[in-house]
Amino acid sequence: MASSQHLIGRRAALGGAALLAAAPSARAQAVPDRPVRLVLGFPPGTAPDVVARLLADALREVWPAGVVVDNRAGAGGHIAAQEVARAAPDGTTLLLGELGTLAMAPSTYARLSFDPARDFAPIGEVASIGFAFVVPAALPVTDMASYVAWARGQSQLFMGTFGAGTPGHFGAAILAGRLGGKGEPVHFRSTGEAMTAILGGNVQGMFGTVALVAPHVQGGRLKALAVTTAEPVAALPGVPTMAQAGIEGLGFVSWFGVVAPAATPEPVQAMLEAGLRRAMANPALRARLQEAGFRPGDGERAPFATLIRTETARWAEVVRATGFRAIE
Numbered sequence: 613m614a615s616s617q618h619l620i621g622r623r624a625a626l627g628g629a630a631l632l633a634a635a636p637s638a639r640a641q642a643v644p645d646r647p648v649r650l651v652l653g654f655p656p657g658t659a660p661d662v663v664a665r666l667l668a669d670a671l672r673e674v675w676p677a678g679v680v681v682d683n684r685a686g687a688g689g690h691i692a693a694q695e696v697a698r699a700a701p702d703g704t705t706l707l708l709g710e711l712g713t714l715a716m717a718p719s720t721y722a723r724l725s726f727d728p729a730r731d732f733a734p735i736g737e738v739a740s741i742g743f744a745f746v747v748p749a750a751l752p753v754t755d756m757a758s759y760v761a762w763a764r765g766q767s768q769l770f771m772g773t774f775g776a777g778t779p780g781h782f783g784a785a786i787l788a789g790r791l792g793g794k795g796e797p798v799h800f801r802s803t804g805e806a807m808t809a810i811l812g813g814n815v816q817g818m819f820g821t822v823a824l825v826a827p828h829v830q831g832g833r834l835k836a837l838a839v840t841t842a843e844p845v846a847a848l849p850g851v852p853t854m855a856q857a858g859i860e861g862l863g864f865v866s867w868f869g870v871v872a873p874a875a876t877p878e879p880v881q882a883m884l885e886a887g888l889r890r891a892m893a894n895p896a897l898r899a900r901l902q903e904a905g906f907r908p909g910d911g912e913r914a915p916f917a918t919l920i921r922t923e924t925a926r927w928a929e930v931v932r933a934t935g936f937r938a939i940e
Contacts, residue, residue, distance in 0.1 A: 642883045644703060647678040650870075651696050652708040653689025658803055659821045659906075660689075663739050663868045664708045666900050670891040688775050689713040690725065697731035701875035703884055707732065711866045712778050715923035719931040720777035721938050729924070732871035733881055734917040736888045737909030739901050740867035742841030743783060743819040744826075744848055746834040748810060756837045756857035759817070760791060769794045772806045772815035777938055779866050780819035782927070783840065785934045786862055787817075810834065821866065822847050823905035840864050847905045867923075869909065869916050885913045 650668055654660040661683060668679040684692035693713050699705035707713075714728045745756070753759040763769050769791070771784040776799045788795030798815055800806040803824065810818045811833055819840070826847040828834040836848050838857040845851070854862040870888055872881060891897060892911035901908045909916075931937075 643675050643887065644677050644883070646704050647680055648675060648703070649680050649682050649705050650708055651682045651684055651692045651705065653684055653686065653692030653713060655683055655685040655802065659741060659823055659866070660708060660710055660868055662823065662904055663901070663906065666897060666904070667708070667738055667870075667891060670894045670897040671887060673894070674887045674890045688717075688777060690717070693717075693728075693731075694725045696871070697726040697873060699873050701873040701877070701880075703872060703876055703880040705873070706735070706884070707871050708738070708868055709871050710868045711923060711927075714869070714871065714920050716777060716779070716782075716927045716931070718924060719928040720936060728920070731874050733874050733876050734913055734920060735870040735872055735881065735884045736892070736911035736913055737867060737869040737916040737919060738888075738892065738911065739906040739909055740865045741821050741823060741906045742839050742845060742865045743780065744822050744829070744836040744839045744845075744851065745783070745787070745817060745819055745854075746810065746825045746829065746836050747817050748813040749833055749835055750813060751816060751835065753835070753837070755852075756854070756859055759837055763791045763794050763816075766794060766816075769796065769817075770798050770815040771795045772809050772818040773797050773799050774803050774806050774820075775799050775801070777936065779864055782930050782934060782936075783819040783862060783864065784817070785936070786930070787859070790859060821905070826905060838862075845905070865907075867909070867919065869919075870911075881913070885911065 650664055652660045652664045664681045668681050671679045684695060689712060693707060696705055696707035717724055718728060747753060753762050773781040773784055781797055784795060784797050800809060806818060809815045822845050825834060829836045829848060836851045838852055838854045839845050839848060840854055840863055842863060844853060872884060888911035892909060898908040
């Protein structure tokens with residue numbers, strides 16, 4: 613029995629150490645000795661994709677073996693999450709997860725093919741971004757107060773979302789409650805479809821990430837009435853926060869972070885965190901994220917684990933209040 617346990621322990625130790633490159637001294641930084649695949653559940657051009665590609669560029673300077681971004685779009689990010697949850701826990705397959713997948717999914721879906729709390733090891737937060745509530749430019753409103761007054765006088769009102777169970781969906785649900793039940797959500801299969809709908813005036817409101825909607829606001833095709841962040845954002849000058857606009861309970865942001873399969877050995881998790889922290893300290897990466905409308909994270913494990921736990925509890929209450937429940 614002792615011999616068998618020793619063999620199992622030796623194999624586990626070797627498996628955990630396989631990813632660590634030989635270091636010339638104990639103080640040298642260990643790095644992956646094979647390319648790392650960074651998986652995300654959304655298509656090119658979306659906010660998660662922007663974050664993933666900016667991060668991958670910075671990580672390639674830290675991890676010479678390379679980083680490959682792998683878009684596995686579909687099912688609101690669940691296909692990618694399931695794939696990484698079942699991947700070999702050797703540090704070569706990571707997920708760029710986000711609020712919806714890592715914190716909202718347990719409450720919004722009756723059945724999930726993965727469990728964020730059980731199946732992933734948090735490595736670190738990369739970025740966060742707020743939302744703006746936007747309306748078609750032709751809508752006869754100028755701010756949230758005039759929108760509320762206008763909306764209450766409509767017999768029918770549609771709000772676009774990027775999919776059921778997403779932050780924008782629940783933002784719309786909360787706002788609809790402020791409008792006396794006005795505001796039927798219309799769930800689109802992609803951000804492109806949702807943007808086409810609101811730009812064409814087919815829906816009369818939508819919560820979109822600041823990075824996505826800002827160019828259309830600046831171009832005069834949409835009006836931004838308020839942002840969901842705690843403070844106004846530079847990309848949308850003059851646009852108040854929801855609280856400043858007199859709408860309480862609509863402060864939220866989406867965040868993005870790296871997680872590994874839960875069984876990833878502790879030394880490998882520590883190595884991944886060290887690399888992520890180095891990448892996130894890169895001034896060029898931080899500047900590029902800020903230019904794109906994101907707030908850079910710190911890449912640390914403990915704060916990210918806390919964020920996931922607190923956000924999971926917070927959104928569980930929101931989802932419960934809306935009565936929404938989906939089956940994956």
